Amino acid sequence: TTAPDAGNPFNGYTIYLSPYYADEVVAAAAAISDATQKAKALRVKDIPTFIWFDVIAKTPQLGVYLADADAKAKASGEKYLVQIVVYDLPDRDCAAAASNGEFSIINNGMNNYRRYIDQLVAEIKKYPDVRIVAVIEPDSLANLVTNLNVAKCSGAQDAYKQGTTYAIQQLNAVGVYMYLDAGHAGWLGWPANLNPAAKLFSDLYKAAGSPQFVRGLATNVANYNALNAASPDPVTQGNPNYDEMHYINQLAPQLTSGGFPAHFIVDQGRSGVQGLRQAWGDWCNVYGAGFGMHPTLNTGSSLIDAIVWIKPGGECDGTSNTSAARYDSHCGIASAHKPAPEAGTWFQAYFENLVKNANPPL
Ligand SMILES: O=[N+]([O-])c1ccc(O[C@@H]2O[C@H](CO)[C@@H](O[C@@H]3O[C@H](CO)[C@@H](O[C@@H]4O[C@H](CO)[C@@H](O)[C@H](O)[C@H]4O)[C@H](O)[C@H]3O)[C@H](O)[C@H]2O)cc1
Numbered sequence: 331t332t333a334p335d336a337g338n339p340f341n342g343y344t345i346y347l348s349p350y351y352a353d354e355v356v357a358a359a360a361a362i363s364d365a366t367q368k369a370k371a372l373r374v375k376d377i378p379t380f381i382w383f384d385v386i387a388k389t390p391q392l393g394v395y396l397a398d399a400d401a402k403a404k405a406s407g408e409k410y411l412v413q414i415v416v417y418d419l420p421d422r423d424c425a426a427a428a429s430n431g432e433f434s435i436i437n438n439g440m441n442n443y444r445r446y447i448d449q450l451v452a453e454i455k456k457y458p459d460v461r462i463v464a465v466i467e468p469d470s471l472a473n474l475v476t477n478l479n480v481a482k483c484s485g486a487q488d489a490y491k492q493g494t495t496y497a498i499q500q501l502n503a504v505g506v507y508m509y510l511d512a513g514h515a516g517w518l519g520w521p522a523n524l525n526p527a528a529k530l531f532s533d534l535y536k537a538a539g540s541p542q543f544v545r546g547l548a549t550n551v552a553n554y555n556a557l558n559a560a561s562p563d564p565v566t567q568g569n570p571n572y573d574e575m576h577y578i579n580q581l582a583p584q585l586t587s588g589g590f591p592a593h594f595i596v597d598q599g600r601s602g603v604q605g606l607r608q609a610w611g612d613w614c615n616v617y618g619a620g621f622g623m624h625p626t627l628n629t630g631s632s633l634i635d636a637i638v639w640i641k642p643g644g645e646c647d648g649t650s651n652t653s654a655a656r657y658d659s660h661c662g663i664a665s666a667h668k669p670a671p672e673a674g675t676w677f678q679a680y681f682e683n684l685v686k687n688a689n690p691p692l
Pocket residue numbers: 423425426428429469476477514516517518520522523551552553568609610611612613
């Protein structure tokens with residue numbers, strides 16, 4: 331694979347359903363006694379989400395999924411696309427505690443990260459007929475825009491830049507279509523953050539050699555913002571970019587003029603209900619959230635390739651156990667659903683609420 335297809339990489343492709351998430355959903359539905367809710371829950375297993383590679387031990391599993399997608403493609407005559415999240419930088423999630431990862435900079439982190447990327451690439455090379463869309467490193471570059479005052483983030487600055495650069499260059503060489511994580515309207519969408527964000531993204535993109543398969547940015551990953559809010563959520567007060575569409579419309583021209591003609595994908599997996607948060611910065615297991623707009627290419631904007639579900643609804647954002655090593659206070663606040671298990675593990679009560687509160691209804 332030398333050059334990307336022009337236009338929207340999702341066009342004409344069948345999205346591969348994560349068996350991992352489907353299994354979680356089937357088990358969750360089995361635990362729901364109400365017949366109506368159980369039926370609604372089961373519908374979620376047929377909605378495509380992104381598969382998160384949050385530990386190096388999961389990298390061989392990518393080959394299993396690619397082989398499965400390849401077989402399904404050959405059996406059906408359809409073209410298959412697998413959605414993944416690359417998420418294993420050393421000193422990960424530097425401004426929070428809930429999703430701290432396995433690698434640390436001081437403990438050979440950069441070598442371990444390159445090994446992680448190399449192992450993903452080795453699996454990808456085996457299945458050239460399966461298209462891959464990858465979200466690159468949620469919460470990494472966004473933290474370099476707003477949190478250099480946090481020691482762990484300023485200490486991780488070089489690692490995040492070198493790591494994401496290595497990732498996009500290596501994945502570009504094997505034809506993976508990529509969207510860099512770009513926080514959300516309530517993070518980088520504040521007017522004061524827009525230009526610094528655009529500069530960081532376009533500088534990194536150009537320094538990496540403008541990799542052709544880097545299609546643009548992913549927004550609202552694991553967050554709750556509306557794509558198009560009917561009216562501004564009160565917590566957005568002070569920010570004219572009160573939803574993802576406003577954020578994208580303001581950011582895109584700054585990226586283009588910076589030499590990065592970006593398109594976007596927007597996570598709506600947990601955006602069905604607005605007006606839930608006490609503060610816009612509340613990000614952990616926000617209570618009352620619902621599954622949102624279903625994945626579609628009918629986005630209403632030429633800037634947005636697809637509405638997607640990136641954070642798999644029902645997988646926890648972080649533990650509420652105050653004595654846990656990865657306890658983050660954001661998971662203990664009023665708007666956080668408690669008690670909550672460790673980040674990434676199944677949060678049954680939360681999933682049941684996502685089903686109940688889904689908008690559009692399941
Ligand atoms: O009135 N004004 O003019 C004005 C101007 C600027 C203001 O400051 C802005 O305030 C914003 C909050 O409103 C801050 O945004 C929050 O930043 C946090 C990281 O620091 C993010 O947390 C991450 O969330 C991820 C999931 O999204 C988690 O996976 C991850 O673990 C977790 O760490 C929150 O989402 C995000 O909402 C901005 O930094 C800050 O610059 C405020 C007012």
